[in-house]
Structures are given as structure tokens and as C-alpha cells.
Amino acid sequence: MEQSLAHTIALLERTPAALDGLLRGLPDEWIFTNEGGDTWNSFGVVGHLIFGEQTDWMPRVKMILQFAGTRAFEPFDRAGHVRQSEGKSLDQLLDEFARLRAANLAELRALNLGPKELALPGRHPGLGSVTLAQLLAAWVGHDLTHLHQVSRILAHQYREAAGPWSAYMGVMQCGGHSS
């Protein structure tokens, strides 16, 4: 499939509804249970997505437009969401994610990015040279990585319960593939 700004926005604008449909109102046992050890639970994933809306994607888009590759992005704090999620409910987080995402996509649309802007370079502190088009595709991939993760976290809870079926369920064999 060809990347396009329209395709990118179409996916990005649906992620809040997908997570809302899956998670809102689920019993706390589903939401606050993880895959063991210091892995994330679904509550943490939504908090992390909020933090990305605030500090990662659109700030980097704007850095590319302003500085092209002459200044590196701020490193993203993967634990940055923990403190700001404290004391909130999942419903609050889902509302906040939807609100921030809608605002960010309104801002993205208003930039009217064309081929020239999409080809502009940025400098990632770890990955090196990237383009604005790659940044937008990574935003989509990041959403889907976390939807993939949430489905895996939830399935993990029924790994024993599903008995002999577990061996045939892809999601129950998935280790996540993340470093």
C-alpha cells in the first residue's frame, strides 16, 4: 500500500475509538493486570500514548519544519507517563487521549504538508537521519504496536484458562518482539 497523508490521518484518527471500544468499562482485573514482572498493563499503555501526543509526534513534526535536520529531536521519555497518570481513571485517560489526538490531527491537517515538506529531514537522537514522511508512518506503526500489545496483554490473562487451545492462538505465543 502507498503511504499518503490521507491514509495516515485516517488510521491515526481511529486509534482512540478502537482502544475506547475495547477497554472502557472492562473490569479492573483486565485493565491493571500485566504480562508479569515490570511489563505494562493496558492502563499504562493508554498513559504512554497520551504522553506521545504531548511530547513526541507533533513536537517532532514541528521541529522538522522549523530546523530540518540541523537539530536532533528531544529524546522521548518512555516512563514519562507514569507520574501524570497517577490517580486518574482509565475513562479519564481514554477521554484525554481522544481529545489530544483530535487536536494534534487538526494541527497536522492545517499544516497542509506537500511532497516537499514530507521529504524534509529530521535528526533522531538514536536512529539518525529520518524524513517527515517516515515520522508520520512511525506514528501509525506506534499506535498499532500498542494495539497489538494490548491484545497480547489481555490474551495473556487467559493463557492457562484456554487449555489446549492456547498453543494454537497466535496472540498467546507472541513475545512482543520489542527490545
Place this chain on the structure above:
Amino acid sequence: MEQSLAHTIALLERTPAALDGLLRGLPDEWIFTNEGGDTWNSFGVVGHLIFGEQTDWMPRVKMILQFAGTRAFEPFDRAGHVRQSEGKSLDQLLDEFARLRAANLAELRALNLGPKELALPGRHPGLGSVTLAQLLAAWVGHDLTHLHQVSRILAHQYREAAGPWSAYMGVMQCGGHSS
């Protein structure tokens, strides 16, 4: 997390909304593109979930209640949805899945299953002896396997586009783990 009928139903009743939120209105390029070869696209996944509502999960629940382990389940046809999805739109499939799922869960609730029923045995044509509780947990795991799959199919489309980020996105490294 402990398995319970309430937890099981809470998850099962949210899957249609999750898929609806993610897929309804997405451009056809997202919906009808697969992971290459004869892999499924997202349209096919929703069709398969519908077929499961019609021929797999509740029919097997009822077989266990009626015959315990004395009769094997009908084998499930993994390609059975293809013909009946032909000519339909994704919106129609999403509506149909939501309607069938709601009806099946109403029927499941009305059975008022207790510990005695949940421990009843069934006979799976491939897996051998299972319990009603395991069948219900597998229903959940099956939903999540396909949500996991849809997130992976979608992410696959931007694997090239995301450039150096792709190597760090779990969903883009996932091969699916299914046989």
C-alpha cells in the same frame, strides 16, 4: 487473573466496538491489503469472526451442555466465511458481527452457567478433551488473536514507509505465530 464468566463476557462484548472503531470508514487500501501471498486482509478477518459466531462458539457450548464429551464438535471451516462475505461491504460485516455477537452473549447469559456446567467436558475433533470453561476462554483468545492480527496486517502496510523505526516496532517484527 482469574477466569470468570463475568470477565469473559465483558471482553467478548467489547470486540465488535474495538474493530468498528478501528476499521469503519478506513480507506479500502487499508482494508483490502494483506501481508502478502494468500494471507488474510482485515475484511476477511471480520468475515471469519462472523462465521465463528454462526458455527463455532455457541454451537459448541450447546453441544457440551447436551452431549458432554460423548459427541465431537463439528470441525470449524476456516475458509467458510469467504463465500458468504462476497459482495458485502465492510460496514455490513461490522454490523452483522455486532448483531450476532450481542445475540450470542444474550443466549450465553440466559444459560446461567455455574461451576458444574463450566466443568463439563467436550470433545474437540483435533484437540481432544476440553471443558466448557476452556471453550469460553478460547473464544476470548480467538477474538484477541484476530485483533492482534488486524493490527499486524495494518502495520505491515507501513513497514517500508516507517524507515529506520520499523526495526523497533514490535508489531512490524511479528510473524503471527500461527500454524
